[in-house]
Amino acid sequence: MGLYRYGRIKPSEITDRQVWLKRRQLIKAGMAAGAGLLLGGMNGQAVAALAGPGKNRKISLAGESTYGSDLVPTEYEHITTYNNFYELGYGKEAPAENAAALKTRPWSIKVSGECARPGVMDIEDILKLDQEERIYRFRCVEAWAMVVPWAGFPLGAFLKRFQPTSKAKYVEFETLYDPQHLPGQKRTVLDWPYREGLRIDEAIHPLAFMATGLYGEVLPGQNGAPLRLVVPWKYGFKNIKSIVSIRFVEKQPVNSWQATAANEYGFYANVNPDVPHPRWSQKRHRVLGKGVFGSKEDTLLFNGYAQEVAGLYSGMDLRKYF
């Protein structure tokens, strides 16, 4: 009878010490994550605020900005895996899965309409403009929200390069139309291409922003690469993605969601807890990445930017102009 009653264990069956250690770490991490969820979800505090995961090219920032330095940004992973970008698919995860379908080079933005110097600008030249970081609250019309550290430049200064005339009362934006590549555009759920608009005074407001990046890195496709609008006091759908055209116009444009359901989505789409969507309340919203319990917050008028932007709408009936 040998030393081993049940036969010798083959060396190949023994777990390598490194693997074993790693496995224990994983189990620990899993338990910690579970405990975190139980205790009301982890918040983003532990994440280094402004460093991306290094997935995309870094954007060199010309200066630091104080915008939103008091806010805790949502994790990069959540910002980039929970998107409404129907051009890349209709589910929340679909845009991240189909992001490769969006080709961002070559890319140029055509600026036209009521302006003295219309033109076409290449994305590489746009990226040469001074980029800054701004941490903004983002509130979707579907009652969820996040905090995003955008990189980009103020929209107003950019628009002024093209010298809008006195007839330029509104600005109309258009997303890329490419049904051959963009899977969502193969079906007519919206009247493609996606369109959005701002009143000119909204567009040149200091908070209105053009984003080229996220967490200090170039925007991923699902977040609207290579260039998107960010108007933090309005609902998410106003923040049109993957822009190819900007037009100065005299008449108020019809944005895509308004064209689809005018009783549910207006032109202004200012965040307002007192004006419910016909099908749901806008009083509160859920903050992404905050776990299962206690992740809801009260929604603030103009998404908390009332001090800066309320003046744009003085005297207007916000229920009528929703």
Add this chain to the structure above:
Amino acid sequence: MIQWRITVFLLSLLPLAAMIWGAFHGNLGANPVEALSHESGSWALRFLLVTLAITPLRRLTGWRRLGLLRRMLGLFSFFYACLHFLVWLWLDQEFAWGSMLADIAMRPYVTVGFLSFLILTILALTSNMFSMRRLGLRWKGLHRLVYAAALLAILHFIWLVKVDLMQPLIYLGIFVLLMLLRLPRNVVMRKPRRIVKKQVVT
């Protein structure tokens, strides 16, 4: 048959297991409450349609014992509907009774969802032998409300979607198919015979 029932019972618990596993491993994405709500709601509807598929399946396959699974599957539909309701009550609305009542009264998609849940509750409470005996012939009439519950649940889904109606319409298609499968014996086969008889008499 008992092995069959145990197998189906355990299989029916898998979606629950997946939800619990996902919740404790942070696997439900950026908006876990929405994920739990959608999962539990979808499974309630799926189990309801599977329950409605038993009768036509039994007829098509001739396998009569299939009927023995029907009550259990129906109760699983109710079970997932309860989860769905609980997620809404607790995680979504956080027991804000005022806003919940307002939602039920004013938001049509909540109203029809709630109605469907009420029907399922009544059917679940009267699904035992005691109630069957007590209600007698009325039991069958009462339990025909299951068709209304399914239709209201699908309407609930259609009305909450923003623009992409693909998914709820697939469920509607399945429901319509299951309803049509119930028709043939009455409409296609019986009626012509009656007409023939009448002609003979006159």
